[in-house]
Amino acid sequence: MNINRDKVNKFFSKIPTHFALIFLCLVWLVPTLGLLITSFRPQQAVNETGWWTVLSRKSAGSEGFPEYSQYCEECHGADGQAVEGVNLSDPELIARYSRSARLLGLLRQEIDGQPHMGDNPLPSIDEAAAITAYLSSLSGTEELPTFTINNYVDALVGFRQQGSTYLEACEDGTARTLGFSCTARDLLNPRGMGRAFINSLIVTIPATILPLLFAAFAGYAFSWLDFPGRMWLFAILVGLQVVPLQMTLVPISRIYARLGLNGTFLGVWLFHTGFGMPYAIYLMRNFLGGLPRDLFESAYLDGANHWTAFYRLALPLAAPALAALGIFQFLWVWNDLLVALVFLGGQRPVLTYQISNMVSSLGAGWHLLTAAAFISFLLPLAVFFGLQRYFVRGLLAGSVKG
Ligand code: HEC
Structure with a gap:
């Protein structure tokens, strides 16, 4: 009895936390779900209605299609049969104008020396797309698919x-x-996201592994090797963390120009490695330095040299810290635009570069952007969920000892 009441009390005392968590999840999930659904909707539908309307069936009639009633209903009537000899619900006729560009071409042609639309303005390409969608739903041939x-x-x-x-x-x-x-x-x-995805992978994988590898070596050296000037070197490294990336763009791009590294993947790998290392070394030193000293001393007494101690002892113990660092470095490089833009540019476009291109050149056609965003979002999501159990442990690596 008592135990049960304790449990119940505990549960109720947790309710505010539960609500907060549910709220946070919703704040994150709803827009993501909207983006996902939008990315699978046809262009016309995206331009006309919000993603939350996918569940409700569209009512027949022209009310749901303001573009048709605005531009065409005046002459062709709501059922599309008002002009003699022209039946807009005839599937064969509509099939000829099922694409908005074709329809616009027809509307630009003159009828007996008069503009088709009379004094009315021509619809824009997006409006024309909406009108073709309405016409095909009128003719009953081509129901606009809900998902594509x-x-x-x-x-x-x-x-x-x-x-x-x-x-x-x-x-x-x-x-x-x-x-x-x-x-x-x-x-x-080269203008597509498929190529950019591969380029992003080529940039990100070495630019994540190299700094991790060097940081693990350096972290071990700083914590368990005795060499002169150790503390000074470490202090300099800590200081290097505050150097802003932008400050080095000019000198490094000049050095790269002399070495012929501009526009090569090697240049970007080196740059990301250099900028990832100070923090990575700092974190690895704190983590490895926090391991019990006896552990290493008994290993040395048993005849282990530094290499075996590093390989057999330090690396396995540091796995959570390495995983957390890996996630951070991966996300940083994957989402980086500045370095990719400066050192790779349009020659070897990465995902971020391609997306920024789409934003500026598409304006109205942002339906592609939803898909592009999801393509670039897939891998980080996979990495995060794959390594998340290390994540929290690793986050505490720098702060909690032992
Ligand atoms: C000012 C009146 C007027 C408006 C507005 C108008 N039309 Fe027409 N449309 C006509 C007339 C008249 C014809 C018949 C032309 C002919 O007989 O050659 C026609 C013919 C057509 C045809 C048949 C072409 C063919 O190949 O036979 C289509 C399709 C069409 N219109 C679509 C539209 C669409 C879509 C809109 C709205 C964006 C529109 N029209 C707006 C007057 C109009």
């Missing part, structure tokens, strides 16, 4: 034509005029 992978395909191959998708363009042949081959080779198109 087109955004991901377009983002991966770098297809940025408004009012059309890569798969459609490949079907009707316009993709070839834009320089796409419509084979798997398009995934390596």
Whole structure:
């Protein structure tokens, strides 16, 4: 009885914490879910309605499509049959204008010397896309799919034509005029996210492993090797942590220019390694230095040299710290734009560079951006969940002894 009451009391006393946690989760989850859902919606739908409407079926009629009633209803009527001889709900007719660019082309043509739209302005390309969507729902042929992978395909191959998708363009042949081959080779198109993903991996993996490796060596040396000037060197390293990255851009890019390292992956690896190391060494020294001294002394007494002590003793014990450092360094390099922009630029675009390009050049076509954001978000998520059990332990590495 007593125990039960204790449990109940405990549970109720925790309720505010639970609410706070649930609240935090929602704050994080809802926008992420919105982004995920949006990234799988067709372009027309993204431009028209919010992602939360995916669950409700759209009502028939032109009310849900203000663009049609604004531009076309005046002459063609709500059912699309008001003009004699033109039936806008005829599937064959609509199939010819199923793409917004085609429809705009038709609207620009004159009817008996008069503009098609009369005195009314032409719809924009996004509005035209909405109108084609309405027409195909009128004709009942092409229900607009609720979900599509087109955004991901377009983002991966770098297809940025408004009012059309890569798969459609490949079907009707316009993709070839834009320089796409419509084979798997398009995934390596330098303007696409597929190539950028590979470039990001090539940059990030060595730029994470190298500083970790050096930091583990240096951390061991600083804590268990006796050499003159040890404390001075360590103090200098601690001081180096405050050097701002921007300050070194000019001298390093000049050195790189002389060595021919500008625009190479090697240059970026070295730069990230150099900037990752001071903090990594600092953390590793604190962690390894905090291990019990007896442990190492008995190992030395048993005849272990420094290499075996490092390899057999220090490395396994430091695994949580290394994992936490690894996550940080990985995220930092993966999300870095400045260094990639300065030293790689457009020659070997990484994900961040490609996304920044999309933001500026797409403006209205941000449906691709949702997919691009998710592509660049996948790996950090995987790394984080893969290593998260080390994460909290490692976070405390610098502060808690033992
Ligand atoms: C000012 C009146 C007017 C407006 C506004 C108008 N149309 Fe038309 N449209 C016509 C007329 C008249 C015809 C018949 C032309 C003919 O017989 O050659 C026509 C023909 C068409 C056709 C058939 C073309 C073909 O190949 O036979 C389509 C499709 C069409 N309109 C779509 C639209 C769409 C979509 C809109 C809205 C963006 C629109 N129209 C707005 C007057 C209009």
